[in-house]
Amino acid sequence: MFKYLPYGHQWIDDKDIEQVIKVLESSWITQGPKVDEFERTLAEFVGARYVVVFNSGTASLHAACFAAGVKKGDEAITTPISFVATGNCVLYLGAKPVFADIKEDTYNINPEEIKKKVTSRTKVILPVDFAGHPVDLKEIHRIAKENNLLIIEDACHALGAEYKNEKIGSCKYSDMTVFSFHPVKQITTGEGGAVTTNNKDFYDRLILFRNHGITKNPARFIDKNEGPWYYEMQNLGFNYRITDFQCALGISQLKKLDKFIERRKEIVQMYNEAFEKMEEVIIPQEKPDVKSAWHLYVIRLKLDEIGKSRREIFEALRKENIGVQVHYIPVYYHPYYQKLGYQKGICPVAEKYYEEAITLPLFPKMKNSDVIRVINKVKKQVAYSRKKVFIRV
Ligand SMILES: *Cc1c(COP(=O)(O)O)cnc(C)c1O
Numbered sequence: 001m002f003k004y005l006p007y008g009h010q011w012i013d014d015k016d017i018e019q020v021i022k023v024l025e026s027s028w029i030t031q032g033p034k035v036d037e038f039e040r041t042l043a044e045f046v047g048a049r050y051v052v053v054f055n056s057g058t059a060s061l062h063a064a065c066f067a068a069g070v071k072k073g074d075e076a077i078t079t080p081i082s083f084v085a086t087g088n089c090v091l092y093l094g095a096k097p098v099f100a101d102i103k104e105d106t107y108n109i110n111p112e113e114i115k116k117k118v119t120s121r122t123k124v125i126l127p128v129d130f131a132g133h134p135v136d137l138k139e140i141h142r143i144a145k146e147n148n149l150l151i152i153e154d155a156c157h158a159l160g161a162e163y164k165n166e167k168i169g170s171c172k173y174s175d176m177t178v179f180s181f182h183p184v185k186q187i188t189t190g191e192g193g194a195v196t197t198n199n200k201d202f203y204d205r206l207i208l209f210r211n212h213g214i215t216k217n218p219a220r221f222i223d224k225n226e227g228p229w230y231y232e233m234q235n236l237g238f239n240y241r242i243t244d245f246q247c248a249l250g251i252s253q254l255k256k257l258d259k260f261i262e263r264r265k266e267i268v269q270m271y272n273e274a275f276e277k278m279e280e281v282i283i284p285q286e287k288p289d290v291k292s293a294w295h296l297y298v299i300r301l302k303l304d305e306i307g308k309s310r311r312e313i314f315e316a317l318r319k320e321n322i323g324v325q326v327h328y329i330p331v332y333y334h335p336y337y338q339k340l341g342y343q344k345g346i347c348p349v350a351e352k353y354y355e356e357a358i359t360l361p362l363f364p365k366m367k368n369s370d371v372i373r374v375i376n377k378v379k380k381q382v383a384y385s386r387k388k389v390f391i392r393v
Pocket residue numbers: 056057058059082083085086128154156157180181182191192193
């Protein structure tokens with residue numbers, strides 16, 4: 001049992017540790033055979049032709065935007081309810097993130113709002129599978145085709161999720177899909193990420209970007225091959241390489257992914273059963289044609305019913321060692337974005353959601369007793385509120 005329950009936490013066992021040690025004792029510790037093996041196993045798991053792994057989800061997003069050809073003057077339509085990295089990767093390339101509002105049911109980007117934001121400068125749509133629930137991929141895909149746009153799906157919450165019986169990452173309805181292996185995500189490599197695609201050109205550009213824009217492949221040289229030492233830097237890339245021992249951890253973790261998600265679902269069911277009849281909260285939804293990977297369990301507080309502020313409830317739960325969080329502050333609220341000229345008020349649904357959302361702990365290592373503890377503390381803070389007591393008096 002956890003004394004302080006964080007909102008997310010990794011699961012590392014002896015098998016994982018054994019695999020990492022094996023690599024540390026070998027002669028390859030940076031990019032070696034485990035990188036290839038991890039890429040192959042991931043590709044097989046999601047059903048995509050190509051996978052390129054990186055040293056973070058953020059690096060993966062940056063690389064995907066580069067591969068898509070995002071550049072100065074371009075616009076990318078994305079959601080404000082995400083981690084800042086989603087918008088930042090567009091800024092890295094000198095382009096402009098354009099925020100489209102979210103839907104009331106899944107808190108995912110609203111396709112109708114995407115349509116309103118398309119201009120002649122739009123290059124990509126960058127939706128996020130928020131909390132592990134896939135976005136309306138088919139509809140977004142249709143909008144992209146109509147307007148000649150690319151889709152980079154930020155699936156950092158959604159490894160193992162399914163959309164219309166396909167694994168997220170198969171790229172049936174996206175050009176590239178991005179994952180993160182940060183410890184709070186479905187599987188971890190410490191830090192790490194991946195891009196999946198079915199497009200060979202994107203794949204080549206992703207590989208180049210990961211290693212300074214350098215190619216050692218003579219077939220791809222622009223200038224004359226001057227000899228066995230020769231390589232070419234053809235683009236301004238980065239060192240976004242992941243280590244072999246991290247990939248060994250990733251391979252070992254991937255074997256447990258189905259079990260991890262199963263356990264997440266059990267916890268979600270316990271929460272749902274406890275909260276669905278409470279009129280003070282709105283529980284998360286799972287649409288009929290998707291399987292969520294349940295990265296986060298977010299409830300929405302009906303603050304008028306409760307008669308307390310979100311902050312009061314949040315602080316009271318933290319005091320009880322329940323590591324609640326808020327996912328997310330709308331990206332354009334941050335001072336950096338405000339300085340760039342984004343106004344508050346541009347996505348009213350997202351802004352209202354932000355006022356009322358609270359994330360409860362959810363990770364496979366939680367015991368049932370942990371879950372029950374959270375349920376009881378939430379009920380105590382939310383259902384037996386000051387207002388109700390006053391009314392009854
Ligand atoms: C975690 C996350 C990222 C960034 O991934 P890192 O591996 O932490 O760099 C990007 N987008 C979303 C939606 C995330 O949750």
